[in-house]
Amino acid sequence: MVSLDDLEALRKIDEHGMLDFYMRWPEAIREALEMAEALDIPDELRTGEITIRYGRPELLAVAGMGGSIIGGDILSDVLWDELDVPIQVCRGYGLPAWVGPGALVVVVSYSGNTEETLVAFYEALRRGCMVIAITSGGYLAKLCTRTGVPLLSVPGGRATRMSFPYLFFPLLVFLERFELARGLRQRAERTAELLSSMAKELGPERPVEENEAKKLALELVGTVPLVYGFKWLRSVAYRLKTQFNENSKIPSFSNWFPAMNHHEIVGWEAGEAFLKVFSALLLRSRGEPPEIRRRIELTKEMALDKASKILEIWAKGSSKLEEAISALYIGDMVSIYLALTRGVDPYRTKSIEALKAGMAELRVAERVEKAVGELI
Numbered sequence: 001m002v003s004l005d006d007l008e009a010l011r012k013i014d015e016h017g018m019l020d021f022y023m024r025w026p027e028a029i030r031e032a033l034e035m036a037e038a039l040d041i042p043d044e045l046r047t048g049e050i051t052i053r054y055g056r057p058e059l060l061a062v063a064g065m066g067g068s069i070i071g072g073d074i075l076s077d078v079l080w081d082e083l084d085v086p087i088q089v090c091r092g093y094g095l096p097a098w099v100g101p102g103a104l105v106v107v108v109s110y111s112g113n114t115e116e117t118l119v120a121f122y123e124a125l126r127r128g129c130m131v132i133a134i135t136s137g138g139y140l141a142k143l144c145t146r147t148g149v150p151l152l153s154v155p156g157g158r159a160t161r162m163s164f165p166y167l168f169f170p171l172l173v174f175l176e177r178f179e180l181a182r183g184l185r186q187r188a189e190r191t192a193e194l195l196s197s198m199a200k201e202l203g204p205e206r207p208v209e210e211n212e213a214k215k216l217a218l219e220l221v222g223t224v225p226l227v228y229g230f231k232w233l234r235s236v237a238y239r240l241k242t243q244f245n246e247n248s249k250i251p252s253f254s255n256w257f258p259a260m261n262h263h264e265i266v267g268w269e270a271g272e273a274f275l276k277v278f279s280a281l282l283l284r285s286r287g288e289p290p291e292i293r294r295r296i297e298l299t300k301e302m303a304l305d306k307a308s309k310i311l312e313i314w315a316k317g318s319s320k321l322e323e324a325i326s327a328l329y330i331g332d333m334v335s336i337y338l339a340l341t342r343g344v345d346p347y348r349t350k351s352i353e354a355l356k357a358g359m360a361e362l363r364v365a366e367r368v369e370k371a372v373g374e375l376i
């Protein structure tokens with residue numbers, strides 16, 4: 001195992017500078033907020049036969065895949081008891097049938113080349129939805145230029161998942177700009193401040209004994225992390241599962257309270273020998289409702305005690321937004337340290353690239369480009 005305090009060794013393995021970029025997340029958040037405020041969104045867009053009128057939407061749909069769309073889930077969880085319109089997260093080819101002209105559809109693909117997301121873009125345009133795209137380039141940028149759809153152009157050249165600040169924080173600004181929510185910009189700025197102090201506490205220079213993320217990574221070595229969240233930390237648990245997959249290159253799964261008490265808990269009857277391979281990583285909040293706290297404590301005693309260990313990440317901050325993003329930030333850092341201590345480059349995701357290359361022969365992106373051309 002690589003020592004997590006050997007900075008030279010860490011930098012060598014982390015050749016794309018993931019750790020360093022995480023130290024710059026607070027700046028990236030501020031930059032993303034400014035970019036989203038400055039984006040020119042017209043009152044009306046006429047393109048070919050299509051007319052789109054941008055006004056207060058009846059619902060927000062966020063379309064994308066993988067690291068590009070997780071922000072949609074987190075947004076929906078964090079604002080669950082605050083918004084008076086639904087947030088629909090759309091993964092896969094296209095959009096649900098009931099997404100129509102009253103919907104604001106934010107299409108997010110960091111590369112701009114994800115075929116499922118391109119189909120969703122086409123569908124949103126065809127149905128006359130209020131479309132906005134977030135991308136660093138690719139087909140999606142090209143299609144926006146061609147159609148006039150507002151495009152938030154984010155800095156490219158990184159992995160999607162590390163570019164989370166650019167893909168998530170603009171959604172908060174759009175909610176305010178479309179008069180669906182208030183005070184989000186302020187909460188986002190406080191989140192950036194919180195992350196500035198966390199970056200110092202979790203960064204590579206901080207030695208293991210004083211560094212929560214390094215400590216947790218070392219605890220997780222050799223186990224399959226099962227990550228549990230609840231309410232505003234629900235999708236953060238899923239995010240961490242995907243980060244253990246993509247950064248650490250290990251299997252990992254997630255679930256949430258109270259849902260896991262209605263099915264997964266029974267799987268924990270399987271017996272200790274069987275369950276030892278798992279570690280349980282619980283996302284906790286000082287503001288968790290009493291019924292959730294009770295469920296977590298009972299589940300630890302009755303089920304999770306059979307895991308090789310039970311670990312916890314306590315969210316920081318005073319708003320749900322700060323709590324969600326702080327837990328995500330710690331967890332992301334844990335997944336990177338876990339990769340590095342195993343001598344694994346956290347950046348590369350060979351299997352995703354190979355799968356996408358295998359799909360390319362169906363030429364979905366090219367077909368979407370042609371179909372959009374026929375629409376306008």
Ligand code: F6R
Nearest residue numbers: 066067068109110111114160161
């Ligand atoms: C890569 C990653 C993946 C991609 C997904 C969609 O860092 O996290 O989950 O996000 O394959 O690709 P994009 O984000 O380019 O639309």
